[in-house]
Amino acid sequence: MTALSSLQSKTSDLFNSKFGAGPGLKAGYAPGRVNLIGEHTDYNNGYVFPMALANIGTIAVGRMTKKGEINIVSSADVSPNSFQYKSVTTELGDIPQWARYVVGVVKCFEDLANRKVSVDLAISSNLPMGAGLSSSASLEVAVFSLLESLYDVTNIAKIDKIKACQKAEHKYANVPCGIMDQFIATLGDVDHALFINCETDDYEKVPFGDESLLLVVTDTHKKHELAGGEYANRRATCEAVAKSLGVPSLGEVSIDQLVKHFCTPGRDLSHLPDKAYPRSRHVVTEIDRAKKGKECLVAGDVRLFGQLMNESHKSLADDYQVTCKELDEVVQVAWETEGVVGSRMTGGGFGGCAITLVYRHAEQALLDRLREFCPYSSSFSTTAGRGAYSWDLPE
Known part of the structure; x- marks a missing residue:
């Protein structure tokens, strides 16, 4: 069945x-x-x-x-x-x-x-x-x-x-x-x-649908509640920065525009929420990573796609601050496993799952290492x- x-x-x-x-x-x-x-x-x-x-x-x-x-x-x-x-x-x-x-x-x-x-x-x-x-x-x-x-x-x-x-x-x-x-x-x-x-x-x-690759999903079993305040806080911060820039959303902002807005001497940004710069920086750079990621898969450049996944996780951890200890540990174990292409958290964050793109021949080694070093987690392999x-x- x-x-x-x-x-x-x-x-x-x-x-x-x-x-x-x-x-x-x-x-x-x-x-x-x-x-x-x-x-x-x-x-x-x-x-x-x-x-x-x-x-x-x-x-x-x-x-x-x-x-x-x-x-x-x-x-x-x-x-x-x-x-x-x-x-x-x-x-x-x-x-x-x-x-x-x-x-x-x-x-x-x-x-x-x-x-x-x-x-x-x-x-x-x-x-x-x-x-x-x-x-x-x-x-x-x-x-x-x-x-x-x-x-x-x-x-x-x-x-x-x-x-x-x-x-x-x-x-x-x-x-x-x-x-x-x-x-x-x-x-x-x-x-x-x-x-x-x-x-x-x-x-x-x-x-x-590359037959040589699998996606391993690892549940940290740390539950997240998106109805809570942290998700809404991130969204409100993004909206405030977009308003400050005079645009409808951060989707219309380049990284150069963002740097100029926040780093020009003498500009008063006291009306913006705390950590507005790193959080908006994540969004703007992540939009660019998504576009490059699509281009990589169309071109068959799996290696670069994996690098973009890794950069995405670092940005989510450092700039947007929506990862957690368990997600970071799972991703670190994946990064250190031979045969892994890339790994990152997925979803809203504050818990939940990480995903790892891995060659099929390395799947078991990855699962074994996750069981050893992240015993609180559980994993399954999937395709689209x-x-x-x-x-x-x-x-």
């Missing part, structure tokens, strides 16, 4: 135990992701370069009802693990944090599709929560894909779906995320990464996988 078929069985069993078996069941799936390079650039209208994880994501199983409510049950280790929502009577503050993602997607779907939703839903994931692999966007896009199938809605453009899921996270989960995670969960493709311009929403599929889709379940 494959990882996804096992997850489907788990989710169907959960649905049947909570709501009862019967006809009309459908399923929606969306993958988790890693970002190869381009971290904290999406909400700065820069470039990102994610790929979808193969067979690792979220499945939502559901059925339409006539009860006028949304009933949700989750297999996750949360309390309570089920929730009933009646939109006309329930305030947002009454909804558990995990369920807000689902409720938000339902409301955004209703607005786009001009439908009133009444469903029973069961949700399962084989993504570790809080690991920086985008379990939230995977959940949002899986539920949205299921609703499209249940209500036979085929006219919603992909970009509108992506933005609706992002809006759900902003408005209902109170996480000011960029658009990358919903983008890759929706549009990921086998053996390809997705190079995304977050200002224009243009994207390009770039082959990432498929984006969201839905299907009918047998009666």
Whole structure:
């Protein structure tokens, strides 16, 4: 049994135990992701370069009802693990944090599709929560894909779906995320990464299927909470610097402009937040690394791509200050392992996962060293996988 078929069985069993078996069941799936390079650039209208994880994501199983409510049950280790929502009577503050993602997607779907939703839903994931692999966007896009199938809605453009899921996270989960995670969960493709311009929403599929290479994902098991203040603080700092420069976002700023702005003698920058220069410097240089990284993969220059990954991690650690001791240790072990091309943290940071691009012949040596020197961590190897889709379940 494959990882996804096992997850489907788990989710169907959960649905049947909570709501009862019967006809009309459908399923929606969306993958988790890693970002190869381009971290904290999406909400700065820069470039990102994610790929979808193969067979690792979220499945939502559901059925339409006539009860006028949304009933949700989750297999996750949360309390309570089920929730009933009646939109006309329930305030947002009454909804558990995990369920807000689902409720938000339902409301955004209703607005786009001009439908009133009444469903029973069961949700399962084989993504570790809080690991920086985008379990939230995977959940949002899986539920949205299921609703499209249940209500036979085929006219919603992909970009509108992506933005609706992002809006759900902003408005209902109170996480000011960029658009990358919903983008890759929706549009990921086998053996390809997705190079995304977050200002224009243009994207390009770039082959990432070299048979000699694998991506090893290492979970530090240090959870992060992006709804906390540190992520929002970084974003507010970037917005303040952009305003100081008179531009809409840091995506329009070159490193020369940034250096001139901060290093010109006599300029009063006391109105800017603490550490505004190094944090904005990370964003501007990271946008450039993402562009160069795409060019490297197109040209087949794996060595330089690995160097860019390493530089990205150093910038995230020193300038943006979103790594942690465990992430730095994992990356250092990878850097010291023969056969590793490059290694860096991925995701929002403050915990979560590191990714390592490694030649297949060196995979076992890397895994052995990680077990020895980072015993708190766990790792798996992956390739680029498929984006969201839905299907009918047998009666």
